[in-house]
Amino acid sequence: MCSRPLRRTCLVSASAPIALLVLVALLGWTAHADEPSRLPACDSAQEQIALPDEPEGRVYEVCISPGLATLIVFFSAELKRENLTLEGADRFTVVEAGKRSISLLPSENVVPGERLKLTARFADGESPPSISFVLVVHPARATRQVEVFRQKRTLASYQQAEKEKDLQLQQCREETVRLRSECEGPRGLTGLLAARRMDRNGVVAKDVMKDINKHPASALNLKSAISYRASGLVAVVVSLEAPAGALPWTAAGAELVGPGRRTLRALPAWQSEPIDPSVIDGRVVIEAEATEQETRGSFRLKLWNEDGTRSVIVSGVTFP
Structure with missing residues (x-):
């Protein structure tokens, strides 16, 4: 029976890819269930917010x-640019408020798991008069653009949002079919060959230990890679090796970022x-x-635990 969850963009549980199961089996490891993360998933690079007339003090993450x-x-x-308030603003490299936008660039001084409140006020005095955000510091992922609609959204914006949701749903369906096929198919080397995951x-x-640097x-501590x-x-x-006195550490997330901030799936x-x-x-x-x-x-390579406060960061990883 397969126990690995689907990739984080999907909500349906499925199995582990065959290649990893074979690698685990060959090296004699025992896999265990992933622990739930207290951090937001932070999977979406773009978010859209439609403000109601009476927001009732809602805060957006x-x-x-x-x-x-x-x-x-x-x-x-x-916006009333002079009325922008941001907790911990001195730990941001860039905080710029324009007439219709806010640009943020956190420095390395923000702490993963930290939650910072950002409040912006509107210039026209209409309802709602302001909007508040909670900026959740993630070790590796960020929402790159947030679009806020204070009045009625256009039909085109709704159609675009619906199109994006349909695309994500289709990707989840395709991945569900693929992973179920891998789970139900042959195992071991036969499974790798059947899934065309191994060629001649x-x-x-590749031993990359001598080429990498730990942050x-x-x-x-890093012992081998x-x-x-x-x-x-x-x-x-x-x-990995935990220092004396450290609490147990379990990886809740991972990111591989290459040249030009290219992120692998x-x-x-x-x-x-x-x-x-x-x-x-x-x-x-x-x-x-x-x-x-x-x-x-x-x-x-960046790994982090469930609340994002303890990370392992390694640079210089290459592949054979």
Whole structure:
């Protein structure tokens, strides 16, 4: 029976990709269920907000992340730029308020899991007079653009939003079919071959430990790192060690970011067990669907725990 959840854009549970199951089996690991994250998923690069006449003090969550810009655009309403308030504004590299937009660029000084309140007031005095956001600091992901509609939205904007939802739903359906097919099909090397995930080159491995650098702020120590490639798939296996006195650590999310901030479609991270100081070799597997062309160059790997406060950041990851 398969136990791995679908990729985070879908709401239907399904199975683990065959390649990762084989890798886990070959290395003798025991997978366990992913723990729920207290952080927002932060999957959407763009959000739309339609303000009611009486918002009743509602606050809207927006994901931000160190070094990633977020733009909030207001339609049919101008702002009182001098009345903008932002908690922790001194920890942002950029905070710019225009007539109809707010630009934000958090610095490395914002803390993952932190929640900062942003309030903007409208210039025309109509209802609602203001809007408030909670900026949730995510270790790796940010909502890049937020569109706020204060008056009635146009038909075109509704049609565009509906089109985007239909596209996401179709992608989820296709992925559900694919993952169910993999789960119900043959296992082991036969499964890899049947799914066309392995060609005559097999699964190729590369020791990348000597080429990578661990960020000083990483919560765990890095002992080893090996990257893998199969047909249409790549994976990174890191061995981590918790410092003395550290609480157990479990990866709740992973991101592989390459040149030009190109992000690979990483699956939920797998690890053998929660990592605490008693664990000698805490192995974590990060897998992504990607072609050879998409994985050229050096990548940064970022892992974070359920509340986002303890991350592992490694740069210089390359694939065979």
